[in-house]
Amino acid sequence: MRDDIEKTLLDKIRELASLKNLIEQWKSEGKKVVFTNGVFDLVHIGHLSYLSKAAELGDKLIIGLNADSSVRRIKGEGRPVNDQNSRAALLAALFFVDAVVVFEEDTPQNLIATLLPDILVKGADYTIENIVGAKEVLANGGEVKTITFVEGYSSTSIIQKIRQQIN
Numbered sequence: 001m002r003d004d005i006e007k008t009l010l011d012k013i014r015e016l017a018s019l020k021n022l023i024e025q026w027k028s029e030g031k032k033v034v035f036t037n038g039v040f041d042l043v044h045i046g047h048l049s050y051l052s053k054a055a056e057l058g059d060k061l062i063i064g065l066n067a068d069s070s071v072r073r074i075k076g077e078g079r080p081v082n083d084q085n086s087r088a089a090l091l092a093a094l095f096f097v098d099a100v101v102v103f104e105e106d107t108p109q110n111l112i113a114t115l116l117p118d119i120l121v122k123g124a125d126y127t128i129e130n131i132v133g134a135k136e137v138l139a140n141g142g143e144v145k146t147i148t149f150v151e152g153y154s155s156t157s158i159i160q161k162i163r164q165q166i167n
Contacts, residue, residue, distance in 0.1 A: 119143045
């Protein structure tokens with residue numbers, strides 16, 4: 001049973017080329033593919049709410065996950081708290097996540113342009129004009145949507161709270 005669970009998780013974590021083939025298969029079956037991305041360092045209720053809402057927008061949910069090197073450039077030294085393999089496995093364990101792909105760049109621009117999902121999703125703190133990859137998705141006949149966050153939750157605030165309690 002444990003081997004089956006591990007195999008299922010590993011099957012969801014994909015390299016770009018195999019994910020592109022999988023998406024083409026899903027689309028040929030009439031499935032609507034949703035894509036979002038992020039760091040997902042310390043997964044909390046805000047992430048779960050956001051991701052489950054994103055999954056409801058289509059048939060298959062793909063998460064682009066920032067690699068450790070990318071997170072360090074964006075968030076600074078000391079981040080991520082959890083390495084990319086741990087973060088990818090945790091996201092893959094969510095029943096509403098169909099695939100996770102790790103990317104090294106600071107933005108998912110190349111990833112989105114390659115995968116061309118039907119729906120691109122980001123948090124409502126973005127405007128559609130500011131969402132990386134929106135232009136390519138829209139030009140391909142796709143949609144770009146935003147989802148409101150659950151207030152008061154962020155990995156950064158959790159890390160700050162832990163640090164305050166230690167000091």
